Amino acid sequence: MRLSRFFMPLLKETPAEAQIVSHRLMLRAGMIRQEAAGIYAWLPLGHRVLKKIEKIVREEMNRAGAIEILMPTLQPSELWKETGRYDAYGPEMLRIKDRHERELVYGPTNEDMVTDIFRAYVRSYKQLPLNLYHIQWKFRDEIRPRFGVMRGREFLMKDAYSFDIDAASARKSYNRMYVAYLRTFSRMGLKSIPMRAETGPIGGDLSHEFIILADTGESQVFCHKDLVDMPVPDENVDFDGDLEPIVRGRTSLYAATEDKHVQAEFEAQVPEDKRLSARGIEVGHIFFFGSKYSAPMRAVVAGPDGQERAVEGGSYGIGVSRLVGAIIEASHDDAGIIWPEPVAPFDIALINLKAGDAATDKACEDLYAKLRKAGREVLYDDTQERPGAKFAGADLIGIPVQLIVGPRGLEKGQVEIKTRKTGAREEMSLDAAINRLA
RNA sequence: CGGAGAGUAGCUCAGCCUGGUAGAGCACCACGUUCGGGACGUGGGGGCCGGAGGUUCGAAUCCUCUCUCUCCGACCA
Numbered sequence: 280m281r282l283s284r285f286f287m288p289l290l291k292e293t294p295a296e297a298q299i300v301s302h303r304l305m306l307r308a309g310m311i312r313q314e315a316a317g318i319y320a321w322l323p324l325g326h327r328v329l330k331k332i333e334k335i336v337r338e339e340m341n342r343a344g345a346i347e348i349l350m351p352t353l354q355p356s357e358l359w360k361e362t363g364r365y366d367a368y369g370p371e372m373l374r375i376k377d378r379h380e381r382e383l384v385y386g387p388t389n390e391d392m393v394t395d396i397f398r399a400y401v402r403s404y405k406q407l408p409l410n411l412y413h414i415q416w417k418f419r420d421e422i423r424p425r426f427g428v429m430r431g432r433e434f435l436m437k438d439a440y441s442f443d444i445d446a447a448s449a450r451k452s453y454n455r456m457y458v459a460y461l462r463t464f465s466r467m468g469l470k471s472i473p474m475r476a477e478t479g480p481i482g483g484d485l486s487h488e489f490i491i492l493a494d495t496g497e498s499q500v501f502c503h504k505d506l507v508d509m510p511v512p513d514e515n516v517d518f519d520g521d522l523e524p525i526v527r528g529r530t531s532l533y534a535a536t537e538d539k540h541v542q543a544e545f546e547a548q549v550p551e552d553k554r555l556s557a558r559g560i561e562v563g564h565i566f567f568f569g570s571k572y573s574a575p576m577r578a579v580v581a582g583p584d585g586q587e588r589a590v591e592g593g594s595y596g597i598g599v600s601r602l603v604g605a606i607i608e609a610s611h612d613d614a615g616i617i618w619p620e621p622v623a624p625f626d627i628a629l630i631n632l633k634a635g636d637a638a639t640d641k642a643c644e645d646l647y648a649k650l651r652k653a654g655r656e657v658l659y660d661d662t663q664e665r666p667g668a669k670f671a672g673a674d675l676i677g678i679p680v681q682l683i684v685g686p687r688g689l690e691k692g693q694v695e696i697k698t699r700k701t702g703a704r705e706e707m708s709l710d711a712a713i714n715r716l717a
Numbered sequence: 718c719g720g721a722g723a724g725u726a727g728c729u730c731a732g733c734c735u736g737g738u739a740g741a742g743c744a745c746c747a748c749g750u751u752c753g754g755g756a757c758g759u760g761g762g763g764g765c766c767g768g769a770g771g772u773u774c775g776a777a778u779c780c781u782c783u784c785u786c787u788c789c790g791a792c793c794a
Contacts, residue, residue, distance in 0.1 A: 292728055292743070292744095294729085295728090295729070296787055296788095298787080298788075315786090316787090417794075421792080422791085422792070430794095434794065437794090438794085488794095561794070597794070599794085600794090632752085632753060663752095665754090665755070665756065666754065667752090667754040667756080670753090670754045671755045685753055688753085
């Protein structure tokens with residue numbers, strides 16, 4: 280992508296409304312534009328990141344055996360009345376009337392609808408387990424939206440729903456999501472820590488919030504230090520096998536957000552030098568809720584004995600749009616964003632220090648063509664901005680590698696590679712640069 | 718929803734108290750000088766001062782109502 284043809288409105292000054300660093304940087308980098316309280320338009324740079332995150336989420340859900348569908352944003356209110364959530368959800372749920380005065384709700388979540396889909400088609404335990412997910416915009420009319428995309432009213436969420444014949448099988452479904460989540464966040468360069476969360480009506484320990492540590496996080500969290508750098512299962516993990524040891528390896532260590540934190544337990548279970556108290560951001564939440572929806576909605580299947588029974592359900596959410604902000608919170612410096620490579624909007628920022636200079640242009644065009652041919656996503660700054668502005672801009676938008684080409688270096692046959700994360704700069708020949716980056 | 722604050726150029730803000738033809742910096746356009754870490758000069762474009770009422774000869778400024786946004790608290794992917 281040539282910057283001269285791209286749409287990336289950088290802001291030199293910080294918009295007044297932005298309080299937290301991710302919000303400030305997203306606005307300054309031209310990633311989003313606020314259209315109303317808690318409602319954002321995604322500009323090209325932000326959109327690219329959002330799609331990268333979505334892709335990782337999708338790949339890991341598929342790997343874990345979940346099946347993608349797409350449910351609508353608008354839902355008939357009848358489904359919500361069936362489960363009793365129509366009244367329970369309160370004013371946080373946006374209700375709309377169509378021209379026929381039929382009431383629709385803008386979905387804040389999809390348990391009711393997915394259960395409706397399930398009950399329409401699934402009759403036998405032989406079709407289980409089943410896990411359906413989608414990645415769709417949600418709306419929750421929060422009293423006070425804030426922190427940019429971290430707490431928007433409209434947000435993109437991946438929500439998965441598992442259906443099992445019994446609790447033991449449901450636990451396996453739960454574990455698959457647990458492990459998939461560890462992998463998902465890890466692939467985005469995040470260290471996620473599952474923490475005990477409210478268990479809902481069924482009880483037990485089958486509810487976890489996935490927290491990433493960030494100084495600017497919204498909630499105080501407490502956990503065993505060993506959880507932070509605990510290795511994450513690689514892509515060869517067998518989702519059909521027994522995942523219990525992986526899950527138990529973590530759940531056996533103390534980890535709780537402030538809501539669930541009990542200081543006495545914390546001190547009893549964790550040696551003093553292993554106690555970690557930090558700020559965290561919730562990026563995912565999984566829980567098992569049994570027949571909470573299947574019973575009232577009569578989502579029943581026949582078991583091996585021929586008897587019908589309500590299926591055991593769980594739901595599993597990832598805040599896709601929130602992750603964009605969360606990753607920035609976890610990875611930035613004074614100059615701007617530092618994208619982890621897998622979610623970076625581009626792989627390489629190619630900076631032409633003297634656009635218009637024949638030799639420099641030629642070298643850049645050559646590098647641009649070769650890197651693109653090698654499949655790299657390159658943002659080529661071919662504008663005639665001053666070098667200082669280009670450097671500042673490149674640092675701000677946080678592309679992992681900057682390839683800097685200018686007449687001064689070219690006289691020596693050299694270009695410069697700067698690694699955004701470390702700030703390290705290296706000079707090398709054009710060929711060496713291509714070898715390194717292609 | 719309780720408390721606090723803000724709406725004036727694309728952005729950051731001044732002007733309001735004490736009413737009298739709407740400002741600065743950045744950004745944008747033109748020309749020139751510049752050009753390796755957010756250049757400089759000259760010229761230019763851009764605003765019914767959130768909206769509606771009211772007071773007044775005259776309102777960005779005073780009064781009333783209203784809308785929107787932000788921050789702190791209780792709730793949440």
